[in-house]
Amino acid sequence: MNTTTAPTRIGVMGAHSTGKTMLLKRIEMELRGHGIPVARTGGLGKRAARVPLPKMQHHTATSTEWIITQGIADEIAAAAHQGPEPVQVVLADRAAWDALSYYRAALEWRQEQADRLDRERLWMLASTQSPKYDLVLATVLDPDLPVKPGHDYDARYRTLVDHHTHAVLAENQIPHQRVTGDPASQARAVELAVQICLKQEERV
Template identity: 65%
Template sequence: MTSPALLRIGVMGAHSTGKTLLMRRIERELRGRDTAVVRTGRLGRRAALVPLPKMQHHTVDSTKWVIATGIADEIAAAVRLEQGPVQVVLADRACWDALAYFRAAQEWRRQPSPRADRESLHRLASAHGHEYHLILATVLDPDLPVEHKHDYDARYRTLVDRHTHALLREENIPHVRVTSDPASQELAIEHALQLCMTQAPL
């Protein structure tokens, strides 16, 4: 019997740029094609319940928790997957995402952490970060309004966007940029679906 292909698709980008919506749409499309899929997420909300600092207040420990918990969630999701020719884990916040948020927080506070701490976080993220078969990176559109319930710091949000794409370049990680343009989002979804469909054994 042929072993199923296990694919990991991650998304990263600044807050309120459509990451979760994008992953939900991919999940819905895959389920409609009878593909075994599990989506992870809610890391920010769960960190707040610990409680751990978030956003521009991220620390080394809070970032370590987000990276490690996200990795653990992805491993558990893979175990829970139902059998099928293709199995997909959708990571709503790839582990690289937490590192970008941390770097943005350091710049926002103008308080860089010790080099040893920065390197330890990078090792933690990179140990798992290269296992993604596809990374979708949302692009911040500052002209789009944010819901009133979100009290975001605009400068920090811009820094997260900048560090997200800088990190992807630094690590030479293949990825698909996803803008707020509906056509860009549709292309990203199609890219993910094509990846999953081509991995099915003949």
């Protein structure tokens, strides 16, 4: 492989407990089956809580900025990792726009307005990453599906995150693949991701 070629980058975004992490695990498993070295980022919410920074419906401009910038740093580090074989695919559990969706949902949940400068700065941070993703997967909330055991999520906030996830993508005209809870939809997303990665490998 030509090590100067940037790895294929796939990001996922969507409301909590909509299958984002599991979707990336499936993609990773398929890619490894094809012999493609993969790196996967994630855990931003838990790490933000350890700082500690507010999360979920309590998100602020500061916590949102931390998640966006930390996510960018994680993706850069994953792409630069030098193991036995250079990483060819980076799977980002929370694409850059995801944090902005959570922040907008938190503001609506609290019935607050964002400061204009905060709003513009966060939008600019997220927008710098859009060209770097070869594929963005956006999960769709199914309120009838159970959440992870032990998680006491606010149902209204979770619905707002789902709304703002797809609103942010539409407003910024970001190409993406919607992924519902239907097994066929998830299988199509996995297949699309694998095909994109295999095509990228053919070019190098």
